[in-house]
Amino acid sequence: AATLLAGLGPSAASAAGLTVGFSQIGSESGWRAAETSVTKSEAQKRGVTLKIADAQQKQENQIKAIRSFVAQGVDAIFLAPVVATGWDAVLKEAREAKIPVVLLDRDIDPSGKDLYLTAVTSDSVHEGKVAGDWLAKTVGSKPCNVVELQGTVGASVATNRKKGFEQAIAGTPTIKVVRSQTGDFTRSKGKEVMESFIKAEGGGRSICAVYAHNDDMMVGAIQAMKEAGLKPGKDILTVSIDGVPDIFKAMIAGDANATVELTPNMAGPAFDAVIAYKTKGTAPPKWIQTESKLFTAADNPQAVYDSKKGLGY
Numbered sequence: 001a002a003t004l005l006a007g008l009g010p011s012a013a014s015a016a017g018l019t020v021g022f023s024q025i026g027s028e029s030g031w032r033a034a035e036t037s038v039t040k041s042e043a044q045k046r047g048v049t050l051k052i053a054d055a056q057q058k059q060e061n062q063i064k065a066i067r068s069f070v071a072q073g074v075d076a077i078f079l080a081p082v083v084a085t086g087w088d089a090v091l092k093e094a095r096e097a098k099i100p101v102v103l104l105d106r107d108i109d110p111s112g113k114d115l116y117l118t119a120v121t122s123d124s125v126h127e128g129k130v131a132g133d134w135l136a137k138t139v140g141s142k143p144c145n146v147v148e149l150q151g152t153v154g155a156s157v158a159t160n161r162k163k164g165f166e167q168a169i170a171g172t173p174t175i176k177v178v179r180s181q182t183g184d185f186t187r188s189k190g191k192e193v194m195e196s197f198i199k200a201e202g203g204g205r206s207i208c209a210v211y212a213h214n215d216d217m218m219v220g221a222i223q224a225m226k227e228a229g230l231k232p233g234k235d236i237l238t239v240s241i242d243g244v245p246d247i248f249k250a251m252i253a254g255d256a257n258a259t260v261e262l263t264p265n266m267a268g269p270a271f272d273a274v275i276a277y278k279t280k281g282t283a284p285p286k287w288i289q290t291e292s293k294l295f296t297a298a299d300n301p302q303a304v305y306d307s308k309k310g311l312g313y
């Protein structure tokens with residue numbers, strides 16, 4: 001921190017004068033669109049100038065965006081890394097230019113740990129565990145065949161949410177993940193993959209539960225189940241992650257059972273960390289962890305849905 005701040009007096013980088021470049025993944029889900037919108041409003045609140053680059057799901061676009069932010073001499077870079085590997089070279093360039101990088105909502109491989117200032121993320125293994133624990137508790141000793149919709153291949157959150165869920169059900173041999181495939185965190189792919197699961201599982205009759213790594217894929221899966229004449233939320237249990245308004249709507253309609261909430265406000269703590277670092281030289285903790293809270297259809301989904309308004313959704 002001392003070297004990065006050399007030459008900067010406490011008032012040399014006031015919050016109002018800061019420019020932050022944000023390499024965002026894209027807009028694959030309702031949660032991500034909310035994150036983008038919250039990042040804009042949190043920047044505005046603090047008088048920070050924000051430059052957003054939408055990578056359209058491609059790591060190469062994120063690398064280009066980071067290089068362009070470095071060339072523009074921004075004060076800090078926020079990166080939501082689409083996948084966990086392949087960042088070392090470009091993050092070294094940012095470090096050489098003395099530009100701190102903050103990871104938002106996803107991690108990179110441990111080899112890159114020295115290349116960023118802090119990461120604002122949930123514990124995504126824990127999220128999978130919360131989902132798996134809910135299912136284990138709900139089905140008890142009843143045999144249960146689960147189909148899993150994974151997030152983007154290579155994304156830290158997809159790897160970790162899978163791992164956490166597997167850990168949670170490991171002690172319950174009657175629960176089995178019988179099919180698992182990526183739905184790329186999108187509603188349309190979630191629907192398409194669920195249709196293929198239903199076909200492969202005798203019209204869906206042998207499926208007891210769907211676990212989706214995000215709510216958008218679950219909303220697509222719910223659509224697929226309904227079109228196949230199945231009753232999601234009743235005959236087939238659902239558990240997913242994010243807590244977007246549409247999953248609460250599905251709970252209100254009786255079509256969904258549970259979600260693990262992920263706040264779309266990663267940027268607020270990230271801006272505060274960067275401002276304290278640039279203005280006072282205060283180094284943030286390496287990990288700023290956000291909460292992972294379980295909501296079920298029994299937890300007044302209407303009230304939760306109503307409370308989501310104005311939170312970027």
Ligand code: AHR
Nearest residue numbers: 029031105106157185214
């Ligand atoms: O990294 C967070 C995940 O990315 C969200 O759960 C998902 O909706 C998004 O695409």
